[in-house]
Amino acid sequence: MGFNDLLESIGGVGYFHILHNILILIPVCMVSFHSYLQNFTAAVPNHHCRIRVDTNQACDANLTDKEQLQVYIPINKEGKSKKCHQFQVAQCHILNATVSNITDLDTEPCTDGWTYDQSQFVSTIISEWDLVCNQQVLKQVAQSIYMAGVLVGSGLFGWLSDRFGRRRMLIWTHLQVAVAGTLVAFLPTFSCYCVFRFLSGMGTSGICIISLSLILEWIPTQGRTLAGNCYGYFAASGQMILAGLAYGLRNWRWLQFAACAPFFLFFLYSWLLLESARWLILKGKHDLALRNLKIAAWVNGKKEEGEKITIEMLKENIPMNSSKVSSYSFLDLFRTPGMRRISCCLMLVCFSTYFAFFALALDLTTFGFSIFLVQLIFGAIDIPGKLICTLTMGLFGRRITQAVSLILSGLLIIGGIFVPKGVWSNLKHKGIPALHTTMAILAKGCLSGAMACMLQFSGELYPTVVRQRGLGLSFMSAYFGSMLAPAVYLLGDIVSFLPYLIYGVASMVAGVAACFLLETRQALLPDTIEEVENDVIPASKLSQV
Known part of the structure; x- marks a missing residue:
């Protein structure tokens, strides 16, 4: 009996999985606040x-x-x-x-x-610490320091959660964001603000990668696509909630506090979450894995089926030496041909997806709306892209969805170069966006779908023994792309179309790279590197559709 069969026998996608995933995803919804929080806390008033x-x-x-x-x-x-x-x-x-x-x-x-001028914001870090004129560069420094924390956290917590467990590190990251993020709201100096924003960034990236892995490792194959994409829906919803929260809280300290204080509650209830039974088995902790599976069976109303599971069944399911599991490192992501292909292709896909997506986000201010409405639009346009992605991943597979969404977004970005900004200009004054703006919005929708597929693909291709390290590497590549995007945007001062040409080409190249990844739609999660080397996911483990 395989691990997926064990999950199916205790109820498949039942009440336990729904409740467990909701508890994990609520913090993810608020984590998305932090990447965009400085749009409001560091807004520059007149x-x-x-x-x-x-x-x-x-x-x-x-x-x-x-x-x-x-x-x-x-x-x-x-x-x-x-x-x-x-x-x-x-x-x-x-x-x-x-x-x-x-x-x-x-x-x-x-x-x-x-x-x-306090008509729009009562207080921001700009007005409180006079980050204007010759000090205006410090605003970007603060955001870069936060993103540096995100990069460090992606690698660090990826390694720690593979070594010490998903649940334990998820509890810690909730506490880290709660403490560091809340302290930001009370700190008196800009330097202290940057230090604790760095620590907060580390925690938010840890929550992202650990939550995704914990969701995928508990869900059976038939519900994996929807469960993985719910991650993206919650993140997009968080962006829209932030717009309303910022509209009501115009003082940056209160907004910062409201975005971080709920993580104390998440820290408390995260003790109720169950550790990944798959990870426990690989670490040789079969008794804890058995207990967690029986709890899941009881919540699903399958108590009798849960009692039938024995430690011997778990040992037969994933035989692994726990000391060998602990010996894995980041080098194992590149040591063998199969892992090397996965890691290199996913790094390019993740980098280019975030690189192009956050580059297009720089154009949102040209819509002419208030900053609150712009943030709402930015979150809302993610929903249809992710919804279409969910459907196509289930019907046609991850690889095709990933490749097509990236190539199509690249074509739309490059195509926008050849569309004069004056097209439909007479309609633009009536509230109808110009053609080049419409193409940019469509490109954003494609990239939103590509981001959702990227997260699903990364979690499914890496084996359990190094899944968190692999997700950490993917997130580090993605966040590096988001950091580089604004710098490339400045090339427009030299040649106006050059940034969009670079963004478009990067998306198309990543789409081609996605074609070299193997399909995972009808396959179980791999547990060992040996399985990956057998064409990533062995045919003997294909699920019954």
Whole structure:
């Protein structure tokens, strides 16, 4: 009897799996907050130099606020107040209607701080720590530090969860995000903010990879596609919830607190989750694996079937020396031909998917909506892409879905280069997006489906003994792509279409690489590297459809 047969005998996709997966996925929903949280906590409000009180006597004391701005703050070519400069002395004569040329007046950088518009946000890290003008680069530094934490966490917790267990490390990552993320809301300095955002990023990436692995290892083959894609649905829902939460909480500290404090609750109830029985068997802990399987059977209403399972059946199911399991390392992802092919192809697929997806996300601000609506749209367009992906993965398989979604997104991105931005311009003013914007939205939908398939594929191709290490490698490649995307976007200052050409070509190349991965739609999860080397998933373990 194989492990999948054991899962089927205790109820298949029953009440246990539904409840267990929901408890795992609720934190995943809130984890998606953190990648986009700085869109709101680090939003840059309108600002100008703070007017020096001691110079107010140079003009009429009864000046209105608008007149004070004219007297003390120069204007730019667009007719708006400059953000980083002020007049060296009060220019009272500007109020004279006959004065028209004021561009030659002497100015200087802000000396007394800045005044910020609080109409949209009461407080952000920008306004609290004056991260503007010559300090504005620190906003991107903060986000890069967070993403560095995500990269480190992907590799570290991938290794730790393979060594010490999925459940134990999931509990720890919930606590790490709860403590580090909540402390961010109370820290007094920018440097402390960056340090604890780094720790929070490590925890969020750990939650992502461990949750996906724990879901796939408990679910039987027939429900694996839907269960894996529910991961993507919860993440997309989190992005939309963030838009509403940020709309209601305009102070960055309260928003940060609201996004992290629930993880204390997740930490408490995560003790109720069951460790992967598959991992326990591979570690030689057959008694714990048997106990967990019997609990699952009881919750599913299959108590009698659960009592029939014995330790001897588990030992026959996956015979493995636990000391050998502990000896695996990241090098085993590349040591043998089969693993090397999987790892290299998936690294390219993961990198290019996130690289192109987050690059297109840079264009969302051109829609002209408020930042809250933009975030809502960004999350909403993920849903249809992931839904179509779920259907095609079940009907045609993972490999075809992965390849087609990436190649199609690449063609749409490159095709947008040849579409003049003036096409349908008369309709754009009526609220209908231009053709090139429509193509970008379709490309985002394809990439959303590619992301969902990528996560499913990564979890199914790697064997249980190194699955967390493999997922960690995949997530590290993906997050590196998301970090590189903004830098490539800057090449548009040299050649306007060059960034989109790079994004499109990267997607198409990754689509071709996906064709070299073997199909997993009708196969069980591999448990050992030896199984992978036998054409990744041996034909003898194909499931009954």
